Amino acid sequence: MTRWLDEREQRAWRGYLAMQAQLQARLHRRLQADSGLSYADFDVLVALTDRDERVRVLELAEALQWEKSRLSHHLSRMQKRGLVEREECADDARGAFVVLTPEGRRAIEEAAPAHVEAVRELMFDGLDADQVDALAGIAETVLGRIRAAG
Amino acid sequence: MTRWLDEREQRAWRGYLAMQAQLQARLHRRLQADSGLSYADFDVLVALTDRDERVRVLELAEALQWEKSRLSHHLSRMQKRGLVEREECADDARGAFVVLTPEGRRAIEEAAPAHVEAVRELMFDGLDADQVDALAGIAETVLGRIRAAG
DNA sequence: TGAACTTCGATGACGTGTCAACTATTCCGG
DNA sequence: CCGGAATAGTTGACACGTCATCGAAGTTCA
Numbered sequence: 001m002t003r004w005l006d007e008r009e010q011r012a013w014r015g016y017l018a019m020q021a022q023l024q025a026r027l028h029r030r031l032q033a034d035s036g037l038s039y040a041d042f043d044v045l046v047a048l049t050d051r052d053e054r055v056r057v058l059e060l061a062e063a064l065q066w067e068k069s070r071l072s073h074h075l076s077r078m079q080k081r082g083l084v085e086r087e088e089c090a091d092d093a094r095g096a097f098v099v100l101t102p103e104g105r106r107a108i109e110e111a112a113p114a115h116v117e118a119v120r121e122l123m124f125d126g127l128d129a130d131q132v133d134a135l136a137g138i139a140e141t142v143l144g145r146i147r148a149a150g
Numbered sequence: 151m152t153r154w155l156d157e158r159e160q161r162a163w164r165g166y167l168a169m170q171a172q173l174q175a176r177l178h179r180r181l182q183a184d185s186g187l188s189y190a191d192f193d194v195l196v197a198l199t200d201r202d203e204r205v206r207v208l209e210l211a212e213a214l215q216w217e218k219s220r221l222s223h224h225l226s227r228m229q230k231r232g233l234v235e236r237e238e239c240a241d242d243a244r245g246a247f248v249v250l251t252p253e254g255r256r257a258i259e260e261a262a263p264a265h266v267e268a269v270r271e272l273m274f275d276g277l278d279a280d281q282v283d284a285l286a287g288i289a290e291t292v293l294g295r296i297r298a299a300g
Numbered sequence: 301t302g303a304a305c306t307t308c309g310a311t312g313a314c315g316t317g318t319c320a321a322c323t324a325t326t327c328c329g330g
Numbered sequence: 331c332c333g334g335a336a337t338a339g340t341t342g343a344c345a346c347g348t349c350a351t352c353g354a355a356g357t358t359c360a
Contacts, residue, residue, distance in 0.1 A: 002263040009274050012282045015289030020170055021215065022296045029348095040316075057339065065171065070317055072340055077315075094325045094338040113152040124159050126295045127288060132162045134284035138277060139165030145276045146172045179318095190346075207309060220347055222310055227345075244308040244355045 023122060030118050035111035040074055041083065042115065045100070045108035048084070053100040056089065060098055083107060173272060180268050185261035190224055191233065192265065195250070195258035198234070203250040206239065210248055233257060 005013060028039045037045070047063050048055060055063075061071045075098060078084045083104035089095035124132065155163055178189045187195070197213050198205060205213075211221045225248060228234045233254035239245035274282065 002266060003270060004266055005269070005274070008279065008282055008286070012286040012289070013269065013273075015286050015293070018215070019289040019292045019296075020174075022293060024170075026296060026299070032348095038315080058337090065168070067318070068339065069319080069341085073317075076340085089338090092326075092338075094323095096339065116152060116154055119155070119163065120153060122295050122299060123163075123292055124155070126291045129158065131284065131288050131291070132158055134281065135288055136158070136162040136165050138281050138285055139162070139169040141276045141281070142169045142173060142273055143165070145272050146169075146176060149176070149272060182318095188345080208307090217348070218309065219311085219349075223347075226310085239308095242308075242356075244353095246309065 026122060027115070027118055031111060031115055034114045035107065037107060037111050041078060042108070042111060044071075044074065044078065045083065045104055045111075048098065048100045049105070049108060053105075054087070055098050057096050057098060078104075176272060177265070177268055181261060181265055184264045185257065187257060187261050191228060192258070192261060194221075194224065194228065195233065195254055195261075198248065198250045198254070199258060203255075204237070205248050207246050207248060228254075 024039075031037055031039060031042060043064055044060070047060055051059075051063070057071060057075070058068060060066075061068045064071065066074075075084060075086065079086060082101055085099045085101055087097040087099055089097055127135070174189075181187055181189060181192060193214055194210070197210055201210075201213070207221060207225070208218060211218045214221065216224075225234060225236065229236060232251055235249045235251055237247040237249050239247055277285070
């Protein structure tokens with residue numbers, strides 16, 4: 001007995017899917033064109049600057065909520081472009097640190113303002129305060145359910 | 151002069167990003183595990199069943215809001231798995247039709263109920279009617295701005 | 301008619317994400 | 331101290347998405 005979505009839910013769900021896809025695509029394209037960074041690069045660099053630029057790989061994966069293999073692959077690509085370096089970890093020889101390079105720092109500092117501006121333009125400049133709070137509430141609720149679902 | 155996000159906006163934005171990433175990942179994994187279909191396969195199959203199972207490629211791309219090359223690549227993969235077929239187009243010899251195979255129809259019919267159930271469980275069962283309407287409203291607003299931004 | 305232009309769709313190259321398997325190290329019970 | 335389990339991180343194979351480009355077919359207009 002499938003409980004299909006009713007009309008109101010369907011409107012919300014289809015709208016959400018479309019918004020999500022379009023927003024993602026626009027922001028990604030713009031970031032890439034403006035700064036040569038991908039969305040993923042951006043997230044990694046933000047997480048690194050948040051954390052004093054020297055973090056264990058798994059801690060970073062945790063912060064980003066990424067799978068470790070994804071992060072590992074991505075770090076390799078970023079390293080090849082000079083955005084981050086890897087450092088050996090003395091405490092635990094299995095482990096590794098990720099370090100922001102000066103070039104990585106420069107990249108994120110250059111990219112951030114235009115990115116925020118794009119987020120504002122596409123999303124927040126069109127929403128009133130109630131909508132912003134509603135969005136935050138919805139996100140919290142859904143994240144709670146996801147966590148609960150294991 | 152960058153207008154950074156204020157606290158309320160930041161809470162909404164970070165929440166949205168996290169929700170989006172988690173929701174996407176969960177639904178995708180579940181769909182894949184239950185039915186062997188990817189999220190993208192699912193979207194294509196839904197669009198095909200919506201449209202009587204025989205559609206021009208560009209019309210399908212339009213409906214999905216996908217780039218034509220993405221669709222072309224994806225159709226090749228789906229064709230290899232027997233979910234769709236391509237047919238020549240008599241009217242316009244450049245063109246091609248996409249056709250749902252019986253196996254494709256079976257796949258979508260089998261996958262849909264569990265997928266809706268997952269959407270319900272992770273999202274709608276936790277939201278009240280006001281939140282559902284708020285989400286629809288937000289999506290409409292943002293999609294409007296995206297369209298306006300060209 | 302035919303030359304320039306546009307449109308349909310496919311393709312190759314490349315960056316990205318996932319899964320499963322692997323290596324090297326550390327931890328822990330006996 | 332030893333041997334098995336757990337942990338940190340990497341790797342390879344493969345599916346996916348984007349961009350630039352291409353060939354074939356249609357359109358336009360002198």
